[in-house]
Amino acid sequence: MAEAENLRTVHVPDLLNASSQEDLSVQLLRDACCETGFFLVTGHSLPQDLLDKMFAMSKNFFELPEEEKLRFTSSERTGWRGFNPYGSGQNCSLAVKRPELKETFYCGEPPAESEGLAEPLPGFYSQLRSFHGALLELSRALLRGLSLALGLAPGHLADLAFTAPVAKVLMAFYPPAHEGDLSCGAHTDCGFLTLVCQDSSETQGLQVKKPDGTWLSVKTDRYTPVANLGDLAQRWTNDLFRSSWHRVRNVSSSPRFSLVFFNNMDEDAEVECLPSCESAERPKKYAKTTCGEYVASKMSPARLRLALTKFYASRKSDKLGNLDKIVERYVDGRVVELWASLGSKYNLPPSSAVQWLASTLDSRVAVQWPAEAVPEVAQRALDELGEDPDEACVASCLRSAMKDGDLRVSAMVFIHGCPESQRPALWRTLLGPGRTAEDQQTLRERREPPARESQVSSVDRFRGPEIRGSTQLQPPDSALSFLFVAAPGLRGVESKDAVRDEVGGDRRVPGWGRCQGRKSISLADPSASFISGRGPSGPASEDFHWVHAKF
Numbered sequence: 001m002a003e004a005e006n007l008r009t010v011h012v013p014d015l016l017n018a019s020s021q022e023d024l025s026v027q028l029l030r031d032a033c034c035e036t037g038f039f040l041v042t043g044h045s046l047p048q049d050l051l052d053k054m055f056a057m058s059k060n061f062f063e064l065p066e067e068e069k070l071r072f073t074s075s076e077r078t079g080w081r082g083f084n085p086y087g088s089g090q091n092c093s094l095a096v097k098r099p100e101l102k103e104t105f106y107c108g109e110p111p112a113e114s115e116g117l118a119e120p121l122p123g124f125y126s127q128l129r130s131f132h133g134a135l136l137e138l139s140r141a142l143l144r145g146l147s148l149a150l151g152l153a154p155g156h157l158a159d160l161a162f163t164a165p166v167a168k169v170l171m172a173f174y175p176p177a178h179e180g181d182l183s184c185g186a187h188t189d190c191g192f193l194t195l196v197c198q199d200s201s202e203t204q205g206l207q208v209k210k211p212d213g214t215w216l217s218v219k220t221d222r223y224t225p226v227a228n229l230g231d232l233a234q235r236w237t238n239d240l241f242r243s244s245w246h247r248v249r250n251v252s253s254s255p256r257f258s259l260v261f262f263n264n265m266d267e268d269a270e271v272e273c274l275p276s277c278e279s280a281e282r283p284k285k286y287a288k289t290t291c292g293e294y295v296a297s298k299m300s301p302a303r304l305r306l307a308l309t310k311f312y313a314s315r316k317s318d319k320l321g322n323l324d325k326i327v328e329r330y331v332d333g334r335v336v337e338l339w340a341s342l343g344s345k346y347n348l349p350p351s352s353a354v355q356w357l358a359s360t361l362d363s364r365v366a367v368q369w370p371a372e373a374v375p376e377v378a379q380r381a382l383d384e385l386g387e388d389p390d391e392a393c394v395a396s397c398l399r400s401a402m403k404d405g406d407l408r409v410s411a412m413v414f415i416h417g418c419p420e421s422q423r424p425a426l427w428r429t430l431l432g433p434g435r436t437a438e439d440q441q442t443l444r445e446r447r448e449p450p451a452r453e454s455q456v457s458s459v460d461r462f463r464g465p466e467i468r469g470s471t472q473l474q475p476p477d478s479a480l481s482f483l484f485v486a487a488p489g490l491r492g493v494e495s496k497d498a499v500r501d502e503v504g505g506d507r508r509v510p511g512w513g514r515c516q517g518r519k520s521i522s523l524a525d526p527s528a529s530f531i532s533g534r535g536p537s538g539p540a541s542e543d544f545h546w547v548h549a550k551f
């Protein structure tokens with residue numbers, strides 16, 4: 001590093017005056033981008049007053065009582081805008097296994113009034129909008145410098161991929177961390193350019209991994225933005241510019257507040273090695289992607305991991321250790337299958353399975369047909385959708401596609417955006433048939449989980465005979481996939497001739513089981529010895545029941 005133990009500083013007015021790669025300020029920017037992709041930004045146009053107000057608002061928000069903040073929790077319904085409580089935030093690096101020791105408020109583009117998202121504080125979204133606009137402008141100035149640094153015309157990158165860039169704001173609050181704890185785990189940013197301002201020069205904490213593998217503790221003044229390039233910048237430049245690992249550790253005794261601005265490209269901007277970054281010595285390293293595709297591919301595993309963590313934790317399951325394997329197996333196009341099978345295994349009502357699926361599913365599903373083989377229903381939907389469909393049109397198209405029962409057509413219409421009112425129906429269509437009384441409710445009504453009793457009310461329930469010793473049972477319909485719930489006191493379960501079966505929980509105190517195909521199941525009460533290998537102990541078993549799971 002040229003400037004020992006701190007990042008290089010890039011002065012915005014110099015970049016705005018520069019006209020070529022030879023200019024000193026541009027060379028400096030290029031060096032910073034090639035070394036770590038991190039640099040400090042001075043001479044920026046962000047009004048002090050705007051930053052004062054933003055930090056004041058952020059502090060006011062995080063100081064609200066927890067239950068008040070939880071009213072603004074981010075979810076699929078809010079487009080992931082909103083509050084992420086301490087320990088819950090998602091980090092786009094799968095390497096981060098520990099909870100994030102920070103609270104955040106994430107706000108894609110601040111919502112328009114028509115979206116009707118409640119304001120946590122008066123003037124909240126209009127303040128965010130001003131901040132968003134000012135940061136976009138600063139990003140444009142940097143983009144000019146980056147174009148020059150790559151030997152391109154000053155407006156090249158902006159014209160190519162930043163017509164309507166996807167840019168997001170994150171307000172972050174890091175309480176002091178305990179010795180050895182990370183406030184925000186090591187990660188690279190997946191987008192193009194990130195800008196971070198912090199409220200104090202006393203409370204630092206951002207660390208950047210240098211090419212030699214050691215960590216540099218960044219020192220920045222109050223409000224001086226730290227800029228860093230993300231993975232898309234690295235891919236675009238064929239690894240010439242770097243997207244470096246970084247993390248936050250607030251070791252001070254004061255809370256740290258930061259405002260983070262993620263500036264991606266246009267959703268459908270193609271990211272393929274820029275011509276000036278390819279040579280005989282530096283052959284093209286990455287396949288073409290689009291900004292939206294790449295970000296989704298990074299976020300989907302993180303989102304699935306987070307949803308599964310919450311799911312298993314809520315069931316006090318011991319599956320948490322296997323998360324990575326499950327994520328790896330299902331993340332590519334199999335999340336519907338995953339939630340359908342978890343729904344069956346854990347006896348979730350369809351409503352809950354749908355809700356979990358909705359929290360995980362990537363909002364874009366690739367659908368294509370050869371031009372000569374577009375199915376008639378799809379063609380009809382395409383004709384109806386036209387170039388720029390409005391919400392009512394999407395809704396009506398989606399409804400008829402779902403009625404036709406063609407999943408791929410539904411998914412195609414869905415690409416145009418799924419109106420909120422149609423979401424529950426869409427998820428259910430994607431989940432497959434399984435119409436029960438509960439399916440008639442909307443997701444909104446289902447947010448509160450139904451009481452235990454009503455969870456099984458829509459499935460057939462059989463009370464089995466009282467068992468003594470061991471009992472062999474034939475499932476009521478052996479062709480069905482079925483699920484049973486063991487009552488308290490039942491000590492052992494064993495399935496025979498199973499093509500595929502699972503017996504969950506502690507072998508001695510099973511909670512559930514699932515089998516598929518023709519088979520019988522043996523159940524043992526405490527007096528039976530074949531499961532535990534012990535003689536009679538404990539109270540006699542009371543009862544058990546079969547439950548058909550219809551998903």
Ligand SMILES: O=C(O)CCC(=O)C(=O)O
Pocket residue numbers: 170172184189196206246247248258259260
């Ligand atoms: O708060 C910070 O300083 C940086 C946070 C960060 O790296 C991120 O949110 O991606």
Ligand SMILES: [Fe+2]
Pocket residue numbers: 187188189194246
């Ligand atoms: Fe980051």
